[in-house]
Amino acid sequence: MRPEADWGQASALADIRGQVAIAGIGEAAYSGASNRNSKAMAAEAIARCIADAGLRPEDIDGIMYSGALGDQFTADDFRAHFGTTQAMWESGQGGGMVWAATAPAQAAEALRSGRARYIVNSFAVDWASRRGAMTGGPGAWHASELIKAQLELPFGWFPQPLYFATFASRHMHDYGTTEAQLGELVTAFRRHANGQPGAVMQDKTLSLEDYLARPHLASPLRVEDCCLISDGGAAYLMTSPERAQDLPQRPVSVEGVGHGIIANAPYISQQGDITSTPQHFAAPGAYAMAGIGPEDIDVLGVYDCFSITALMQIEDMGFCAKGEGGPFVEGGRLDFKRSRHQGGLPTNTHGGLLSHAYVLGIAHVVELVKQLRGQAANQVEQPRRAAYAGFTADEAGTLILGV
């Protein structure tokens, strides 16, 4: 199937290389259904993030979250929870997914103009607790959109696992990708979760044989190819590199940001190339801003809502040629112990959405900061640059971090 060249495009972003430092991280416990609500988890993650940065709540004068979700932690929530009264720069263009990658682009402008000095970006979900009450779980939005509701749902093409199972069939047809190769990726992330304190699947091992013996949910995908449904949250704190020098943690520098979107957004059924992702358009801008290429990335955090979406993004970011993701992930190449100079690509070293927790990418960024500080549970050997690939099907974001 020959893709159209113009099936998507990159967004123009200002060059913010070296203008934002991540100086704090914090997490709320990751779990299945816990009866915690998302705002309470965000508050917990933010409190730990501020303490990690050596700051006090009254120091925080900027806050970012996902405005598209109605239950995220706003400036009003911050002041009410922490009992402070400060004015805050506020943006709903943060949170998880694509925006966990692109939040620094907007934060840079607020830092540069002096509207904020210390900006917290947080994301939290209570979807495991609310699973029974949600229409299709994370598929709720898809069910509410008119065209999808009228022209996709009546055929039973819903929710997300079916979309990506369908695309996976084409990837397998065009490139010879196998279920065992998807299993290599799934089990690599599981092994990382097994070594990650707090990962939801920490105590559940999964061998490739176990994986292949499991039944299909929607061919060629198994339950193990699909992200968890979790409660949890995390946050990171952004400031200027100058201010970060005065804080206790080793600053992590934002080196590059990219964003891409498909031409037929939000309708991925009509995406020009269903064996690729908009990461194809997002990653090049981030590399260009950082002045590096994929060969310079020491550790990767890729949005693995499904095994196939992680595999396609690894291709789209240029870690291997298009279609060669299957052979690329074989032989333990994604293992944290196999560094780049050993031919590896340490990926989702915390376990990812598949085996750590489904908190929509915010924990991926937190994990990469830990890796660059040398504080990770599954520590990669002295990484200098990390990349996060964020994804929402029709959009993708890329974040390159360095020390």
Place this chain on the structure above:
Amino acid sequence: MLALQPDLDHPLTGPFWRAAARGELALPACQRCQCLVWYPRALCPHCGGELHWRPLSGRGHLAAYTVVQRPLLAAFAPFSPYVCALVALEEEPRVRLVSQVVDVDPGQLACDMPLAVTFRELAPDGGAPYLAPLFTRRQGSQQGGV
């Protein structure tokens, strides 16, 4: 609870289902530049021309598919396993119709296999049935050909 019944009176998408109820596969086409426009919208995205619903041959190829063994949508559980598909239409292969493939052994499915439309009643969740354009193997074609 999800509303799975298509709305035959909806101004944007109703004509698709009213055509299906007549046993026709019809999509919006531009009166000026003749291109097919999918999904439906107010005007042609290429030239701004007005759209009208054009009956199509119903021929196409299987662009991609999944055999749904365990539906996440409980309403479709009575049909499982069922085959969801993206069908590339003969008149414009860049248009991919979301549909189902029926009467084909899942083991015989392959991307690019030639398909022809067939109209079947669907009634998920025991609701009122609706006639839907589904697809089956096109007779007289060699499987796998394009």
